[in-house]
Amino acid sequence: MSNVISASGITLAYDDGAKEIIKNATFNIKKGEFVFITGPSGSGKSTLLKALYGQLKVNEGNLVIGGLDLATARTRKLQELRTHLGIIFQDYKLVNEWTVAKNVVLPLMIAGYSVDVQNTQAQRLLKHVKLSEHADKYPLELSGGEQQRVGVARALAKNPVVILADEPTGNLDDYSSNVIWDLMENACQQLETTVLVVTHKIPSIFSLPYRHFIIENKGVYEVH
Amino acid sequence: MKFIKNHLMFILPLMAILLGIEFYLVFDRTTDSYEKGLKEGYSMLVVSHKPISLKTLQKLNSHISASEKIERKNIVSEIAKGVSKDASKEILDALPHFYSVRLDSYLGTSQLEQIKKDLEAHSNIKRVETFGSSYSSSYRLFSFIKLSLKIFIAFMAVVSLFLIIKQMEIWKYAHRQRMQVMEIFGAPLMLRSGILFKVAMADAIIAAVLTSLFFLYLKFQWAENSGIDMMMHNKEALFKTTDIGILLVVALSIVIVAVYTVVFSAKGVEE
Numbered sequence: 207m208s209n210v211i212s213a214s215g216i217t218l219a220y221d222d223g224a225k226e227i228i229k230n231a232t233f234n235i236k237k238g239e240f241v242f243i244t245g246p247s248g249s250g251k252s253t254l255l256k257a258l259y260g261q262l263k264v265n266e267g268n269l270v271i272g273g274l275d276l277a278t279a280r281t282r283k284l285q286e287l288r289t290h291l292g293i294i295f296q297d298y299k300l301v302n303e304w305t306v307a308k309n310v311v312l313p314l315m316i317a318g319y320s321v322d323v324q325n326t327q328a329q330r331l332l333k334h335v336k337l338s339e340h341a342d343k344y345p346l347e348l349s350g351g352e353q354q355r356v357g358v359a360r361a362l363a364k365n366p367v368v369i370l371a372d373e374p375t376g377n378l379d380d381y382s383s384n385v386i387w388d389l390m391e392n393a394c395q396q397l398e399t400t401v402l403v404v405t406h407k408i409p410s411i412f413s414l415p416y417r418h419f420i421i422e423n424k425g426v427y428e429v430h
Numbered sequence: 431m432k433f434i435k436n437h438l439m440f441i442l443p444l445m446a447i448l449l450g451i452e453f454y455l456v457f458d459r460t461t462d463s464y465e466k467g468l469k470e471g472y473s474m475l476v477v478s479h480k481p482i483s484l485k486t487l488q489k490l491n492s493h494i495s496a497s498e499k500i501e502r503k504n505i506v507s508e509i510a511k512g513v514s515k516d517a518s519k520e521i522l523d524a525l526p527h528f529y530s531v532r533l534d535s536y537l538g539t540s541q542l543e544q545i546k547k548d549l550e551a552h553s554n555i556k557r558v559e560t561f562g563s564s565y566s567s568s569y570r571l572f573s574f575i576k577l578s579l580k581i582f583i584a585f586m587a588v589v590s591l592f593l594i595i596k597q598m599e600i601w602k603y604a605h606r607q608r609m610q611v612m613e614i615f616g617a618p619l620m621l622r623s624g625i626l627f628k629v630a631m632a633d634a635i636i637a638a639v640l641t642s643l644f645f646l647y648l649k650f651q652w653a654e655n656s657g658i659d660m661m662m663h664n665k666e667a668l669f670k671t672t673d674i675g676i677l678l679v680v681a682l683s684i685v686i687v688a689v690y691t692v693v694f695s696a697k698g699v700e701e
Contacts, residue, residue: 316615
């Protein structure tokens with residue numbers, strides 16, 4: 207299978223390169239793989255994820271995702287790439303003044319789908335994450351676990367090539383966490399979506415085969 | 431309540447700028463006729479030994495636009511009442527030629543002095559009278575009022591712009607979360623700032639319409655009953671249809687600049 211994500215000697219840094227977080231990292235991720243990236247707090251897990259969705263520029267090396275080299279890509283290309291990604295955040299990043307249904311179809315709205323398609327998809331996605339009855343509620347009316355399910359539904363809205371998740375269960379209890387892991391396993395298994403999860407701990411209930419990378423001393427190493 | 435307050439905080443300073451601009455336009459138009467009156471009402475008296483043509487006068491100074499000969503017979507008939515015909519003819523022959531000279535524009539005192547010098551330099555011209563003192567005081571008063579108004583409007587515009595920027599900061603905070611989330615998911619600039627543009631443009635239109643209504647009221651209600659001659663006679667100058675366009679363009683321009691400032695400063699994802 208071809209690589210969906212390919213990092214070759216990448217260096218990521220803040221403060222105009224003064225503060226290096228990741229140095230000379232190389233790794234490849236294939237289509238349909240489930241990948242965990244772990245590491246201690248402040249090791250650069252979220253920084254790597256930011257670079258993967260183009261929010262942080264690569265200082266050195268090449269980072270190719272879906273055929274696009276993020277080191278040289280222009281803003282318009284980055285915007286286009288992001289419409290093919292599903293991104294899940296620890297703090298959900300939902301729009302609080304929008305209803306749950308509107309939050310879920312944000313990627314479809316950006317892609318210019320008609321309101322009818324958006325409504326149909328909102329129903330389907332909310333049914334999938336078992337939140338149909340909450341469609342007209344606002345995010346702050348939901349529990350943390352429910353809000354994260356909205357986040358997962360939004361990430362799945364456009365059948366993304368890659369799902370990037372930053373500590374998706376970091377703020378959730380065990381029950382809600384398990385629901386989220388189930389949803390992501392399903393996406394990987396049934397849709398062949400590549401899933402890359404940044405987390406401090408791999409869940410014990412996880413049943414799918416996965417690859418595990420660890421970030422240590424600015425390097426990214428695969429754990430076998 | 432919060433919604434109304436949010437919008438008023440943007441509409442009011444915008445209206446202050448628009449009112450300033452419209453007041454200046456109105457002032458300019460109403461005083462235009464006054465300025466014309468000053469210009470046309472003013473004339474120099476040129477006394478020459480021999481008859482002198484307008485062309486000759488214009489060669490001496492290009493600001494001279496017209497000259498009118500004052501008939502000597504009329505002067506003699508006024509001053510030589512009861513005098514014999516021969517005597518009055520002698521007076522007529524001895525009298526120099528008088529011309530009332532008009533200027534092409536509203537000039538300052540230094541320029542008037544220059545015209546006087548230019549004319550007096552000609553050997554045929556005996557004397558030039560400028561009636562400068564009353565003209566000068568009117569001119570200075572007029573200039574002072576105009577300058578004061580400009581300074582006041584500029585000051586008001588600067589203060590209002592600061593208020594608009596402050597309000598923009600609040601909008602930036604209010605819309606930041608939505609715009610950042612949309613940016614993460616690849617929304618182009620126009621889509622993620624679309625709502626902000628719509629709201630701001632609606633406010634700009636409201637501000638322009640309210641300002642126009644205020645001046646329409648002045649034109650059709652207040653001016654009639656004001657008892658001020660200048661206003662009653664210059665009612666048309668109070669508001670013109672083109673002013674709506676000017677106010678709209680200014681309001682929308684301010685809004686577009688303001689929204690772009692917010693949009694670009696709201697870039698980047700929160701940690």
